Amino acid sequence: MGVVVVVAVVVVVGLIVVGMFGGLHWYLWRRLVRDTTARGSIARRAGTGVIIAGPVLLIGAFVAESAGIPFLIIQMIAWPGYMWGALLVYLVLWLLAGELIRPLFRRWTAGADSSATFVPAPEDVLVPATEVSDAAARDRQEQQEHPAPVSRRLFVSRAASGAAALAAVTTVGYGSYGVLSGPRVKQLTLPLANLPRAAHGFRIAVVSDIHLGPILGRGFAERVVETINGTQPDLIAVVGDLVDGSVEHLRSAVEPLSRLHARHGAYFVTGNHEYFSGAEQWTEHVQELGLHLLANSRTELPHFDLAGVNDIQGERIGQGPDFVAALGDRDLARTAVLLAHQPVQIHDAVEFGVDLQLSGHTHGGQMWPGNFLASLANPTVAGLERYGDTQLYVTRGAGAWGPPVRVGAPSDITVIELASKQA
Template sequence: MVIVFVLVALLVLAVLVTANWYVWRRLFRDTTRGPGWMRRAGGVLVAGGWALAVGALVAERTGAPFWLQQTLAWPGFLWLALSIYLLLALVAGEVVRPLLRRLLERRARTETAVREPEPEPVPVGAPPATPDTPPAAEGPSSPLTLPSRRLFVSRVVGGAAAVAAAGTVGYGTYGVLSGPKVKRVTVPLARLPRAAHGYRIAVVSDIHLGPVLGRGFAQKVVDTINSTQPDLVAVVGDLVDGSVKDLGPAAAPLAQLKAPAYFVTGNHEYFSGAGQWVEEVRRLGLIPLENARRELPYFDLAGVNDVSGESEGQGPDFAKALGDRDKARACVLLAHQPVQIHDAVDHGVDLQLSGHTHGGQLWPGHLLAAAANPTVVGLERYGDTQLYVTRGAGAWGPPTRVGAPSDITVIELASRQA
């Protein structure tokens, strides 16, 4: 097992080194002449950016001093996102590169043909040309030589890739920092009574308060939830990336939620001290559902711990949360990860609300998310159980989303008897 882990780690390291060498080559070596300072600066930038990214990840997971986490997080995580889109843009540029070269070569041949007129006929009896005859005046400047063409193409492709990557990351970061948008989904439940038709649940997940997203971001999330005037708020995990000591003030705006709010743990709570956070959200007025159920007037609301809690003996217990309930009543389950849907089906849940996937967060991350989750985003049916997965309100790692905008979803329950 150890040998397999080492081989996989070496493979991942080799891929990362190769990818970064490629980025350095296309952005700096191929766009400059000679081993000048630009190439050295490019090497320092690429290596330094990854050193900051690794440092930010390690500092967060090891509980380093919070000021150090904040210092490393912004440049490190943004470089992580930027490097992804630099690589993708440069790979896409490989398609453009030969086309641009051919265009320049065709233009060069055309210009050469224009500059070389047909030779004028020599009159009969005219003296032959001698070496002292002055040469004809040169025409327009000569077209780009082959080395110059290659340099020009490399600069155009490299510059365009850098602009595209920076623009993509900048726009994706602006989207996260601006706060999540509201998404509305209607979900019919067969066992929901007519009196509950139109009942609204605001679903928020993956806020990821931490060294990047702090109290101001939490306030935006709370204000957005309150503006929808829900009947109930469901916070389905990954609220924080850090300890209560460091992030307690950042989470304080949750006390301003106007509707009854319920909370279940996500995998990141177990990296951050799940027990302490359960007590903290309870202090803020939220109701933790730790493998527990509440019988609300119109339906049962249940919650299970995240599967990451199994390592601490606090994993999900569906039997405890759902085993003795009245099956005639509709049941809504809060469970952080979509993979928990199969247990929900076995226990006759009507609707499971989840997060975790971030919708992929950074395109094409949705492909990886799809490989690990039955549903990446949206509403799907599994037997008699429906699963809704929100993209989440915040972001983990880079405070950036591309192709997966953040959201707070307002689920409007519909009774089939209405």
């Protein structure tokens, strides 16, 4: 009985999602195509084709990797598909904003010299049927010699839709430039109560959510590595979601990570996306690249303990986070820094007396207003917060998942300088 209920809920939720997805595209078609083009025109056919092809490519981008098709084709689908996803978000938002302005614009144009600029829309004029047949030839001749001015309704629709489309393309273009040009470096000094004086000034470069895959490839990885090495950190923490794809497809893309350099090495913990991409193969491969794997384990550095736990997604294959294994038998007098991909793991960190947890996962929301959705599932979306005696820092991440677009949540690599209160 319980299984039937679960299946029914999944089906209902699925139908709701599909209905909303289809409804959004119908709204786009109505405002961008139907309201701005003539029936049967080339423009209407082309616009309809784009509205149909966009969601098809977007769905294809999501399922391409699991379908086992060649990686080159995955890349060809991913770029237009994911970019359509970003455009969909901002086309809808800008069009909805336009709905508020549209009545005011109509009222303003109504006060203009309509004889010079506007004529009534065809649907606003009632023409007797007997006159239509008699005037048809004359109308065609007159339209050829003197094309009718654009109606007020059509003018408003084209102006509002054109402005929304321009704003959406500009927003997505700017957001793409921010991602593809590489993450910026943030600097943060963080005092820790139990940190010994000898560790004062220890610098950790925190990077998460690089998301190497069909869009962000080897060139992006090289920029990330160059940026990290340029900060000359004492330690590098790669906090999950390194890849979106298999080792087979991304071996070349991740190779630059072998050149990460820090005095105390580079450490890696899994994120949820590793478990979508073959976690066992990736945990082996990152070690071949020279990264130290912290899989529910801990290493004792000269002045503090560095621990790492697996991502929660690992529970589905019996490899979930194990705080007891990572922190259960440690010396509580020593400072503990924990690498955990998801901020929600902070509650276990508090219980085990961790001084600082470093996380990613949220992307800071990636595309506004995604930050509001991210805040529903995460205690901290970005930045530094305190939970009891434990501090949590969440980086927005270096890359992007899905569309290579960030709006209101710039990518970052954070260099945290630990400060001793005894210094």
